[in-house]
Amino acid sequence: xxxxxxxxxxxGCPDINCIYILISxxxxxxxxxxxxxxxxxxxxxxxxxxxxxFQNRLVAIEGDCSLPNLGISITDRAKLIREVSIxxxxxxxxxxxxxxxxAAAINVQSLKDIIYLSKEMSKxxxxxxxxxxxxxxxxxxxxxxFYNPSMDADKFIDLMESMDxxxxxxxxxxxxxxxxx
Numbered sequence: 001x002x003x004x005x006x007x008x009x010x011x012g013c014p015d016i017n018c019i020y021i022l023i024s025x026x027x028x029x030x031x032x033x034x035x036x037x038x039x040x041x042x043x044x045x046x047x048x049x050x051x052x053x054f055q056n057r058l059v060a061i062e063g064d065c066s067l068p069n070l071g072i073s074i075t076d077r078a079k080l081i082r083e084v085s086i087x088x089x090x091x092x093x094x095x096x097x098x099x100x101x102x103a104a105a106i107n108v109q110s111l112k113d114i115i116y117l118s119k120e121m122s123k124x125x126x127x128x129x130x131x132x133x134x135x136x137x138x139x140x141x142x143x144x145x146f147y148n149p150s151m152d153a154d155k156f157i158d159l160m161e162s163m164d165x166x167x168x169x170x171x172x173x174x175x176x177x178x179x180x181x
Contacts, residue, residue: 001130002090003043010054011047018057020080022091024064024071035060065091065110066102070117077117085123089114090130100168104160108153 002021009016021038023031039055047054061080064071072080093106111129118127139147151159160168 002088003038003041005088005090006038006058007043007047010057011050014051016057018059018083020059020061020084022063022065022070022072023060025062031060031062066105068109068113070110070113072117080117081120081122083123084118084121086126086128087114087118087121087124088128088130092131099165100172101160101165104157109157112153112157 006019006021009019021035023034023038025031026034029037035058039058044054061072061076063076069077089111091106091110093103095103098106114129115127118124
């Protein structure tokens, strides 16, 4: 979804000077190599023809949504605070078998961290967050409205941080087997 958003923004808003993209390092690929792979994607073919230098408007910021403060360096954080006017947060894990602590870090803590970072951005005009697909899965019908969370985000994060990973796995596996019965 992030690639489609980037392509649409660059093609539809040619006056955008720069888009910062948070990219994590992977075992076998550096951040610059991962950025190369992104811009080589066929999704950008039309944009590549219309705006041959479009990739020069993309700046990779090394980070990781599973880490505190998004794993962003102090230098990059300062640059984002100074320069960013619009934030799109579309990062999430939607794997149903993800470890709960990792899912909590990516889907809850990273959102909290980007909100705090955004509050420091003096040029900020807009903050857009796209939630995970199953955020209100217990509802029979999902409407376009704000839903009260079943648990306070800070309490949820504290709970995840205070509990042992194995205990959490055991609880989740037990609740899963109960619901499947």
